[in-house]
Amino acid sequence: MANPQTGRLVQPLDGATVRQEWGTVEENALRLDREDAARVVEALNADHAGAFNLFYLLRKHYWTAAGAEHEQVADVLKDGYERARGLNDAIAERITELGGVPASTPPQIQEYSPVHLEAEHLFDLRASLTGDLEAYATLAASMRDHVTLAKQVGDEATVELLQDELEDLEAAAHDLEELLADDTLVEVSR
Amino acid sequence: MSAPHLRHPGEDALRQEWGTVGENALRLDTATTEELVAALNRDLSGLYILFNQLRKQYWTLSGRDVGQVVEFLEDAADRLAEMTDELAIRVVALGGVPVNGPKGIREHAPLRIEAGDVYDLRSSLSNDLDGYATLAVQFRDHITLADELGDNGTSDVLRDHIETIEADAHDLEKFLADDTLVRTN
Numbered sequence: 063m064a065n066p067q068t069g070r071l072v073q074p075l076d077g078a079t080v081r082q083e084w085g086t087v088e089e090n091a092l093r094l095d096r097e098d099a100a101r102v103v104e105a106l107n108a109d110h111a112g113a114f115n116l117f118y119l120l121r122k123h124y125w126t127a128a129g130a131e132h133e134q135v136a137d138v139l140k141d142g143y144e145r146a147r148g149l150n151d152a153i154a155e156r157i158t159e160l161g162g163v164p165a166s167t168p169p170q171i172q173e174y175s176p177v178h179l180e181a182e183h184l185f186d187l188r189a190s191l192t193g194d195l196e197a198y199a200t201l202a203a204s205m206r207d208h209v210t211l212a213k214q215v216g217d218e219a220t221v222e223l224l225q226d227e228l229e230d231l232e233a234a235a236h237d238l239e240e241l242l243a244d245d246t247l248v249e250v251s252r
Numbered sequence: 253m254s255a256p257h258l259r260h261p262g263e264d265a266l267r268q269e270w271g272t273v274g275e276n277a278l279r280l281d282t283a284t285t286e287e288l289v290a291a292l293n294r295d296l297s298g299l300y301i302l303f304n305q306l307r308k309q310y311w312t313l314s315g316r317d318v319g320q321v322v323e324f325l326e327d328a329a330d331r332l333a334e335m336t337d338e339l340a341i342r343v344v345a346l347g348g349v350p351v352n353g354p355k356g357i358r359e360h361a362p363l364r365i366e367a368g369d370v371y372d373l374r375s376s377l378s379n380d381l382d383g384y385a386t387l388a389v390q391f392r393d394h395i396t397l398a399d400e401l402g403d404n405g406t407s408d409v410l411r412d413h414i415e416t417i418e419a420d421a422h423d424l425e426k427f428l429a430d431d432t433l434v435r436t437n
Contacts, residue, residue: 071365072367073366074366078371078372079371079375081372118352118353122352129342151311163312164311166304166307166308166366167367168357168365170368172354179353180352181258182270182352183268183349184268184349185261185265190261190265192261193259
């Protein structure tokens with residue numbers, strides 16, 4: 063095989079059978095109208111991709127804090143990234159229950175995500191965490207819009223999933239907010 | 253790969269540029285740490301790709317009757333996440349910037365990324381096994397490299413995890429040897 067660092071990094075899997083194409087929505091076992099399910103899948107893919115990027119942002123900052131031995135900051139960030147990953151998994155599984163395919167390649171994730179990744183340099187912790195707080199707010203706003211959509215099409219299970227996850231997301235954002243309000247972060251930022 | 257919009261908190265907040273290796277508190281010289289950081293970033297890129305490949309598979313397999321496979325993939329992804337953290341934190345300690353986004357993943361990629369379609373189970377698991385095999389070879393090479401360069405900290409981190417990689421590869425082999433996997437396709 064050619065070197066993965068040149069040419070297209072994302073490739074169809076050689077010799078495999080495609081069971082379901084990206085972007086399609088199959089019949090679901092939930093008795094939801096297929097067009098309604100397709101609208102919810104499209105919306106959830108944005109939340110899914112947003113949670114995916116939030117997970118990577120928080121984890122990047124966890125590495126930086128842990129590598130510099132800022133234990134208190136590192137603990138909050140580790141807890142935050144684990145919760146973001148759980149949210150990411152929960153939304154992805156709902157997408158498949160609805161008959162859809164969750165976004166998985168980097169181009170798909172970046173196309174769908176309302177949360178932007180950070181440039182690949184290392185930044186001051188306070189600036190990094192301020193950006194993470196914005197990422198939480200962006201994702202929560204997207205999920206709230208999709209609660210409304212799911213209510214419109216009568217998809218109660220998605221409504222409940224998003225509402226439960228929103229509560230958890232807001233609690234995690236609050237933990238980060240408290241860290242930013244704390245003076246210790248001023249010292250570790252330099 | 254598309255060029256995503258990236259958040260940039262501004263030059264004032266910039267502490268270290270991607271691709272650079274700064275001072276470290278471990279008394280290793282920079283020529284040594286540059287080589288180690290490049291090696292670990294290649295491992296991190298591979299771990300990123302394999303981790304997301306396993307996650308894609310357990311997301312799309314959920315609800316299908318595939319026995320222990322989903323559970324295995326979830327647990328194996330957790331193990332990959334744990335070693336990713338330890339390697340990335342080691343890169344920071346060595347004065348480097350760990351792979352943390354699409355550009356770095358591409359620059360150091362030892363594996364290709366599966367397209368976004370859902371594939372049959374047997375082909376998916378075979379691709380996972382290839383990924384584990386590639387990582388196992390790399391980890392072994394990098395243990396030798398770290399030993400040669402006198403960085404016991406890095407070779408210890410890698411040694412801690414090579415057994416996990418080999419054990420999970422072996423479990424995948426057993427799933428693939430099982431005839432029931434053919435029937436569930």
